Amino acid sequence: MPRLALLDPTETGRQAEDLEDKTRHLIVGQEETIHQIARISYPRLSARSPLKQNLRNAVFVAIVVCGNLVGNVLLRAGMRRSTALPALAPMAYLNALLNSWVLVGALLLIAGLAAQLALLSWADLSYVAPVTSIGYVLTVLAGKLFLHEPFSAPRWAAIFLITAGVTLVSRTPPSTAGGECYGGRQ
Numbered sequence: 565m566p567r568l569a570l571l572d573p574t575e576t577g578r579q580a581e582d583l584e585d586k587t588r589h590l591i592v593g594q595e596e597t598i599h600q601i602a603r604i605s606y607p608r609l610s611a612r613s614p615l616k617q618n619l620r621n622a623v624f625v626a627i628v629v630c631g632n633l634v635g636n637v638l639l640r641a642g643m644r645r646s647t648a649l650p651a652l653a654p655m656a657y658l659n660a661l662l663n664s665w666v667l668v669g670a671l672l673l674i675a676g677l678a679a680q681l682a683l684l685s686w687a688d689l690s691y692v693a694p695v696t697s698i699g700y701v702l703t704v705l706a707g708k709l710f711l712h713e714p715f716s717a718p719r720w721a722a723i724f725l726i727t728a729g730v731t732l733v734s735r736t737p738p739s740t741a742g743g744e745c746y747g748g749r750q
Contacts, residue, residue, distance in 0.1 A: 621738050624683040625692075629699040631676025637706050638669030644711075687738035694733035701726050 642665030649656045660666055683692050701723045707713040 621687065624679050625695055627679035628676045628683060628696045629702065631672045631679060632699045633702045633706060635669045635672035635676060636703050637710060638665045638672065640707070640711055642666035642669060688740055691733060691736060691738045694729055697726055698730045
């Protein structure tokens with residue numbers, strides 16, 4: 565019967581509470597030491613300096629924006645050199661991918677997506693989506709400059725609105741859901 569007492573939930577609960585109390589008495593006054601050990605043992609758990617966070621955010625936003633910008637321009641340039649694709653012809657799409665402009669453009673879009681995934685692992689979507697949307701503005705301008713596409717007054721107005729939104733959002737903190745932990749959020 566003593567073995568059953570070990571499985572009794574009320575007894576197990578009391579044992580857990582006793583252990584927690586003993587542990588709490590050991591930890592009181594040692595919080596800073598424990599934090600120092602954690603920072604040395606697990607450097608990625610320690611908080612990053614604001615400068616490093618801002619630099620990291622800027623680098624990944626730039627990779628997302630440039631990957632999407634150059635990737636889309638190269639896709640468009642490559643598709644200008646091919647015939648119009650029918651809606652349901654897989655072989656036509658595979659042939660289009662053999663065009664070097666399209667292939668490099670697709671690879672740059674994949675790199676931009678990978679950077680966006682990394683950015684989303686530590687920053688809020690409500691920050692990432694608007695800040696990286698500056699790429700839409702740059703894509704319209706690149707379409708005008710490099711591909712000689714038409715550029716109307718409504719597009720100018722849209723560029724102004726997007727730029728204003730990006731400016732407002734970029735002045736907010738990237739993450740509002742708490743600190744970072746190794747491999748994602750806490």
